[in-house]
Amino acid sequence: MKKIEALTEEQDHKMGILAAEYEALALSGDDSYSIEEIRKGINFIYQIAELKEPEIVICSSPYDMARQAKLKKGETIDYMGQGYDVGWTAWADFMEQIGVSYDKEWGFAEWKEFICKSGVFATILCENVAFVCVRPCEVYRTEAGDLHNENGMAIAWSDGEGDFFLNGVSVSEELVMTAAEKIDPAILLKETNAEVRREIIRKVGIERVISKLGAEVIDKRGDYELLLLDLRDGRKREFLKMKNPSIDVWHVEGVLPGIKTVVEALAWRNGIDVEPKALT
Secondary structure: OOOOOOOOHHHHHHHHHHHHHHHHHHOOOOOOOOHHHHHHHHHHHHHHOOOOOOEEEEEOOHHHHHHHOOOOOOOOOOOOOHHHHHHHHHHHHHHHHOOOOOOHHHOHHHHHHHHHHOOEEEEEEOOOEEEEEEOOOEEOEOOOOOEOOOOOOOEEOOOOOEEEEEOOEEEOHHHHHOOHHHOOOOHHHHOOOHHHHHHHHHHHOHHHHHHHOOOEEEEEEOOEEEEEEEOOOOOEEEEEEEEEOOOOEEEEEEOOOOOOOHHHHHHHHOOOOOOOOOOO
C-alpha cells in the first residue's frame, strides 16, 4: 500500500465536505429511525463487548432516556450515536475513501451503517438493556453551523424537551425568552462562564450594560477599557471591556482587584504577576 505523506488540496476539501455531511445527518431535524438498523447496530456493539443481545428501549429525547434508565446523580449518557460519534466516524470514513484499509475485525462497515442508517442520536448501554434516543425533530443553526435560536429551543425533541443555544453557546431558557430590554444587566456579574457572559452582552448590548451598571472608565487603550462597575452590594470592582475582532463581539470580564490600567489587566490575564491591592 502506498504511504500517504500529506493530503492533496482536493482531499483536504473533500474531508471538510464529508465532515459537514455527517454533522448535517445528526442535526437534520429528521427524527425518523429504523428499528431494524437500530437492532442490528446495537447487537453489533454488544457482540464486540462479548455481551448477549439486550432489550432495546426507544426513547424520545436524552431527558426521556435518562429518566427511563433511572440515571442517578453523577451518571452520564453514553452519547454513542450520531450525537457525538459522527466526527470521528467522518474522519475514519474519509481515510477509508482515500485508500486506508481497516481490519474486518474492527467492524467499521457495521459501525458506519449504524451511524448512517439507524437514526440513533445517543444511548445508555447497560448489561441487559440498551436505551436509545432518536434524533431531534427540530434544529436551528447559524450559517456557520452553530446551534442558535433567539426565539426558542435551538434543538428540540418530539416530547417537548430541548435545549437553548445562542451562537453555539448553551444558555438558559430565561436568557433566550426574555426580551433584551427586560434583562437586568446585573446577571452579568454573577455569570462565571465567559461564553455565556459574551452572549448576555451580545443580546443586551454593551452600552446598556455599561450604563445600567454605572460603569466608570478608569483607563482606555485601543479597543480595551478598564471599567469600575457597581456590584450593587456596596462594592465596586474592576472589569476589562474588550472586543473580539474575529466575531465582532464585546466581552467584559473581572480582573484582579486594585488593577488601575489596561496594561496591568492584560498582564494579569496573560499570567504575569500583578501586585494585588485592596478591593475598592
